[in-house]
Amino acid sequence: MATPTAAVAEAVTQQLPRRFGNKQIFLPNHVIAFIRPKPKQPPNLATFVVPLEFNKLDLRDYLYHAYNVEVTSVRSFINQPAPRQKNGNIGKWYRPRSQKMMIAELVKPFVWPDPPEEKDREPFDYKIFKKMEHERTKSMERHMDPANIPLRTQTPTDEVRAALKKQAKEFLDSGEWSNGRKGDDKWTEVETDVPVSEGKVMNKE
Amino acid sequence: MASAAIRPSLGAFGRISSAAAATTAPRSLVSTTQTASLSTTTSLLKRHKYPGARDNKDYSKHRGESAIRRTGTRWRLSMSDEPLPKPVPREQLPPIETDPDHGLWEFFANRKTVANAPEEDAKYGRSWSVEELRHKSWDDLHRLWWVCVKERNRIATANWERNKSKLGFGEAEALARDREVRATMRAIKHALTERFYTWEDAVKLAENDPEVNLTGDGPAFTPRDYLEEGEATAAEGEQQQQVAEAAEAAEETAVKAQPAPPVTPDPAMIPASQPQAEAPRL
Numbered sequence: 001m002a003t004p005t006a007a008v009a010e011a012v013t014q015q016l017p018r019r020f021g022n023k024q025i026f027l028p029n030h031v032i033a034f035i036r037p038k039p040k041q042p043p044n045l046a047t048f049v050v051p052l053e054f055n056k057l058d059l060r061d062y063l064y065h066a067y068n069v070e071v072t073s074v075r076s077f078i079n080q081p082a083p084r085q086k087n088g089n090i091g092k093w094y095r096p097r098s099q100k101m102m103i104a105e106l107v108k109p110f111v112w113p114d115p116p117e118e119k120d121r122e123p124f125d126y127k128i129f130k131k132m133e134h135e136r137t138k139s140m141e142r143h144m145d146p147a148n149i150p151l152r153t154q155t156p157t158d159e160v161r162a163a164l165k166k167q168a169k170e171f172l173d174s175g176e177w178s179n180g181r182k183g184d185d186k187w188t189e190v191e192t193d194v195p196v197s198e199g200k201v202m203n204k205e
Numbered sequence: 206m207a208s209a210a211i212r213p214s215l216g217a218f219g220r221i222s223s224a225a226a227a228t229t230a231p232r233s234l235v236s237t238t239q240t241a242s243l244s245t246t247t248s249l250l251k252r253h254k255y256p257g258a259r260d261n262k263d264y265s266k267h268r269g270e271s272a273i274r275r276t277g278t279r280w281r282l283s284m285s286d287e288p289l290p291k292p293v294p295r296e297q298l299p300p301i302e303t304d305p306d307h308g309l310w311e312f313f314a315n316r317k318t319v320a321n322a323p324e325e326d327a328k329y330g331r332s333w334s335v336e337e338l339r340h341k342s343w344d345d346l347h348r349l350w351w352v353c354v355k356e357r358n359r360i361a362t363a364n365w366e367r368n369k370s371k372l373g374f375g376e377a378e379a380l381a382r383d384r385e386v387r388a389t390m391r392a393i394k395h396a397l398t399e400r401f402y403t404w405e406d407a408v409k410l411a412e413n414d415p416e417v418n419l420t421g422d423g424p425a426f427t428p429r430d431y432l433e434e435g436e437a438t439a440a441e442g443e444q445q446q447q448v449a450e451a452a453e454a455a456e457e458t459a460v461k462a463q464p465a466p467p468v469t470p471d472p473a474m475i476p477a478s479q480p481q482a483e484a485p486r487l
Contacts (some may be wrong), residue, residue, distance in 0.1 A: 027350050027394070033361035034312035036319075036369065043301050046309060049365065066351065067308035111303045115370040116318050123322030124373025133371070 020061050030054065032062065035101070036112050043109035052078070052100050059102050070107040077101055311355060312362045320363035323375035332388035338396040346393050353390045357383060 033049040041047075046069075050059060056074035063069040081096040118126060142148075171177055253259060270276050314321040338346060360383045367375055411417040418425050 026347060028354065029390075030354075031357050031361050033358065033365045034309060035362070035365055040295070043303075049361070063308070066355070067311055069308040106309075108304055108307055109301050110307050110309045111301050113317055113319070115366075116372070120318075121373050123324060124320075124367070124375055125323075126373040129371075129373040 018064070020064075021057065028062075030062075032059075036115075043111045044106045046104045046106050046110055048102050048104065050076075050100050050102050052098060054100060054102070056102065059104060063104065069104075071104045072107060073105045075103045075105075312358055314359050314363050318372065319366040319370075320372055320375065320379075323378040326363075326375055326378040326382055329382050329385055332385045333392050335392045335395045335399075338392050339399070341396070343397075346397065350390065350393055353386050353393075356386050360386070 030051045032051075035047040035049055037043075037045060037047055048059065054062075056076055059074050059076075060071050063071055077100075079099045079101060081098065083093050083095045085091050085093055118130075252261075267279065270279060310316060313319050314326075333349065338349075341349075360379050364376065364379055366372065367379075408419070411419055416427055416429055418427065
């Protein structure tokens with residue numbers, strides 16, 4: 001494969017000046033995002049999300065002139081999203097705008113830092129974020145299948161309710177209870193004090 | 206070697222006979238695998254030689270192969286006993302060092318978390334106003350534009366990373382920051398557009414002005430010698446000069462605002478891969 005002449009030719013082409021386009025753009029309005037590589041992606045490949053009108057040569061020029069990053073080759077592909085419906089599931093069908101990605105082969109490798117641990121994400125309010133995310137997925141699942149209503153026996157008992165039940169059972173088992181206070185003197189037993197002969201009708205209980 | 210050249214059928218005979226009497230060659234010398242076809246007839250012998258005769262090809266690819274007789278394959282297999290190299294697991298490979306001056310670091314707001322925490326992201330001032338930018342040269346505006354472009358790239362990278370790696374909150378702060386950057390970019394374009402309109406008006410004025418030479422040959426502005434004509438015309442002349450000066454100034458700024466003529470970049474002048482000084486951040 002790498003015959004001596006081929007190696008020499010490659011070395012010569014490496015030394016040749018880089019060719020760039022002649023059209024100069026002074027105020028470009030493009031936004032380019034540098035994206036975390038896939039887990040097994042080698043470090044000499046860098047992925048970018050680029051505008052749809054970008055081509056490979058554009059990315060090469062852009063990276064070289066704006067960021068001083070040399071690139072040996074560029075691969076590009078377009079992610080076409082699935083059709084969606086407006087307003088939930090009642091609106092008109094449409095296809096969201098596609099997204100273009102490019103993978104550049106770098107001359108100098110670039111290794112991404114590992115994402116921070118969950119405990120190190122405190123500045124981003126990760127705890128609340130995680131809770132909200134969990135609730136959102138739960139409610140989404142409920143909406144996706146409204147017929148699937150879990151039975152009482154299938155849902156876990158609330159801790160507060162379980163404690164209440166335990167307390168009530170203890171009361172019942174003990175047979176009697178008092179709040180530990182002596183009542184006022186004017187509160188007396190109704191049946192003993194009021195004679196029936198006076199003809200007053202008392203509301204029992 | 207005599208044993209190697211021996212015909213397979215004879216080799217088989219030798220194997221059998223060696224079991225009875227160990228008079229023949231030692232076992233290791235006798236080839237146990239068959240190297241030639243079993244046919245004892247000459248391969249060139251052809252019965253039918255008339256034109257159009259059927260060919261004498263052996264259509265049975267596995268003729269003579271037998272597992273019982275341990276004949277082996279008819280054709281020598283191209284295999285070697287050399288041990289194959291084993292792939293090294295990814296974890297055992299030496300770690301790759303990233304250049305601390307790598308240009309791609311400029312996409313990161315924070316080298317550890319990639320995205321800035323929302324509290325950090327919310328620390329920004331205000332956008333540049335048009336009034337401030339009117340006094341800036343084209344070079345300044347161009348540099349500021351590129352600062353904005355890189356900041357927007359940084360914000361887009363952080364947004365993607367925050368979303369995909371589930372870092373947490375911070376999107377609202379990033380969007381507010383992005384809005385402020387875009388306000389600056391809009392102000393830059395506003396200032397440049399104003400400059401262009403001023404230049405257009407100045408050109409119109411200059412076309413009717415005898416003091417201004419638009420042909421490109423000779424001096425562009427030759428003031429009339431108004432002082433000799435007396436005090437009466439002095440005021441008028443002064444006014445004309447003011448107009449001419451304004452035209453010249455507008456022309457100068459417009460020339461700056463106009464994009465330079467497309468020049469083929471001299472490959473020798475393209476800088477080497479040394480990192481550029483990092484542009485000031487917003």
